[in-house]
Amino acid sequence: xxxxxxxxxxxxxxxxxxxxxxxxxxxxxxxxxxxxxxxxxxxxxxxxxxxxxxxxxxxxxxxxxxxxxxxxxxxxxxxxxxxxxxxxxxxxxxxxxxxxxxxxxxxxxxxxxxxxxxxxxxxxxxxxxxxxxxxxxxxxxxxxxxxxxxxxxxxxxxxxxxxxxxxxxxxxxxxxxxxxxxxxxxxxxxxxxxxxxxxxxxxxxxxxxxxxxxxxxxxxxxxxxxxxxxxxxxxxxxxxxxxxxxxxxxxxxxxxxxxxxxxxxxxxxxxxxxxxxxxxxxxxxxxxxxxxxxxxxxxxxxxxxxxxxxxxxxxxxxxxxxxxxxxxxxxxxxxxxxxxxxxxxxxxxxxxxxxxxxxxxxxxxxxxxxxxxxxxxx
Numbered sequence: 001x002x003x004x005x006x007x008x009x010x011x012x013x014x015x016x017x018x019x020x021x022x023x024x025x026x027x028x029x030x031x032x033x034x035x036x037x038x039x040x041x042x043x044x045x046x047x048x049x050x051x052x053x054x055x056x057x058x059x060x061x062x063x064x065x066x067x068x069x070x071x072x073x074x075x076x077x078x079x080x081x082x083x084x085x086x087x088x089x090x091x092x093x094x095x096x097x098x099x100x101x102x103x104x105x106x107x108x109x110x111x112x113x114x115x116x117x118x119x120x121x122x123x124x125x126x127x128x129x130x131x132x133x134x135x136x137x138x139x140x141x142x143x144x145x146x147x148x149x150x151x152x153x154x155x156x157x158x159x160x161x162x163x164x165x166x167x168x169x170x171x172x173x174x175x176x177x178x179x180x181x182x183x184x185x186x187x188x189x190x191x192x193x194x195x196x197x198x199x200x201x202x203x204x205x206x207x208x209x210x211x212x213x214x215x216x217x218x219x220x221x222x223x224x225x226x227x228x229x230x231x232x233x234x235x236x237x238x239x240x241x242x243x244x245x246x247x248x249x250x251x252x253x254x255x256x257x258x259x260x261x262x263x264x265x266x267x268x269x270x271x272x273x274x275x276x277x278x279x280x281x282x283x284x285x286x287x288x289x290x291x292x293x294x295x296x297x298x299x300x301x302x303x304x305x306x307x308x309x310x311x312x313x314x315x316x317x318x319x320x321x322x323x324x325x326x327x328x329x330x331x332x333x334x335x336x337x338x339x340x341x342x343x344x345x346x347x348x349x350x351x352x353x354x355x356x357x358x359x360x361x362x363x364x365x366x367x368x369x370x371x372x373x374x375x376x377x378x
Contacts, residue, residue: 034309035065035176037169039103039162040302041074041130041183041225042085044147045276047208047302048075048182049088053273054306054370055180056094060377063310067169067177068099070162074122074183074228077131077138078105078144079293086152091272093376095155103162103187105138107229111355112136115331118219122332127218130228145318148279165190167198174201181207182302189232190238206309208302209233210247210337212323212354219335223248226325227335234325237337243352245323246304247337250315250355254304254363255297261285263368271375300367302375307363308355314366317357322349 039057040048058064069089071081079340082102089095112132131138144151158165166187170177179202180190192199207224210233216222226233237243265278265285307314321339324347328334339354 013351014350015083018352026032033059033063033065035067035173035179036178036180036309037067037166038180039166039183040069040071040081040180041076041228042069042071042081042088043075044084044088045273045280047074047227047300048081048313048369049280049365050277050371051085051180051182051302051306052085053092054303054367056089056092056098056377057373058306058310058355059094059098066098066163068101068158069165070101070103070187072103072162072183072187073105073107073131073138074173075130075301077134078102079141080131080139081158081262083144083151084147084156085151087147089377090152090155091149091375093378095152095159099158099159100155101158101162101165103185103192107184107186109223110227110229110231110334110341113231114334117330117331118334121330123219123334127216128224130224139201140197147276149276162187163190164193165184167195170196170198170201175203177202178204180305180309181205181209182305184228185209185232185236189229189235192236199239199241204242204244205236206244206246206305207237207307208246208251210323212247212249212321212337212339213372214246214247214249214252216336217248219332220331221326222335223337226337230325230329230335232264233335233337234327237323237325237352238348238350240257240350242259243323243350244308245337245352245354246308247354251299251301251304254300254358254360256281256300257297260368262365264371267372269366269374271372273375277371300363303367304355304358304363307366310366314359314363314369315353315355315357317355318357319354319356320349320351321354322347323354324349363370 211223326336
């Protein structure tokens with residue numbers, strides 16, 4: 001089966017302006033609904049894909065305006081993530097209402113040779129390496145893997161680059177756009193560097209990233225999203241923007257259990273979403289547990305950001321800290337995030353909210369409801 005065509009073409013300013021005028025109007029007529037951009041290393045139905053479903057359902061309800069999904073390499077290489085984002089929106093019936101934009105394929109300065117130096121320096125922790133675990137260069141179109149229900153056939157990639165879309169959308173909606181940054185921060189860093197005037201125009205960034213006071217999940221010290229592109233992560237978190245971090249500190253405490261999994265995978269309504277959820281998440285929840293463990297659980301990551309966006313009260317413990325990211329290519333702690341109670345001497349860091357605990361029971365009601373609603377979305 002051939003993969004989707006992903007040619008990137010440059011159009012004139014008139015077409016770009018027309019596209020911006022049309023974005024965010026799919027399913028929400030409420031001008032007060034938050035305007036969001038989902039910047040994601042997208043996957044079919046793991047955490048990014050689940051968040052895509054939840055956002056689409058909330059938009060249909062009039063509670064959100066999703067201006068677009070911008071894709072970056074991370075969990076998957078860029079074109080694989082784009083293919084899965086396009087199919088995700090098409091599966092939901094939202095392919096014409098939530099546009100998808102392709103962004104950056106490689107980190108600003110974190111390549112495999114540098115990663116090997118970090119491993120040699122002691123960074124190895126048998127952790128998660130995302131796209132690097134699959135292959136060391138981005139795949140060609142012929143190497144893309146279709147979701148089990150096939151590539152998108154009617155949903156097409158937007159011509160505009162994700163970085164330019166971020167810039168134009170923020171300028172068109174000053175102090176109204178919230179970015180859910182649930183992947184590496186390469187797209188956002190490039191947008192800020194290209195057009196620094198957008199920085200004060202961003203309403204808020206909510207990250208799933210970092211391991212502020214707990215061990216990492218890729219190396220001993222670093223969480224995957226911020227480790228994948230430490231230069232970008234350091235640059236973005238240092239910008240004077242209202243910021244909320246949903247780090248491993250809290251995601252390590254929000255666990256998907258077999259009973260919650262069963263409410264989605266084996267609930268009263270089977271949809272294209274619940275079928276994909278069962279297929280992707282099911283290997284760990286197969287009745288006897290993972291590798292014979294009947295108490296198998298799985299961390300919940302990106303979807304916490306959209307719950308926090310809709311109601312910050314989901315976070316039951318939040319600290320305010322000055323957060324930074326280590327950017328020392330080749331060092332064992334490259335990509336580590338650090339939280340300081342007070343501004344370090346000689347530094348200019350941003351004070352931001354760091355989520356530490358969540359109302360898990362309430363969150364899972366929200367999560368199950370959105371993932372089990374009818375599909376296609378009216």
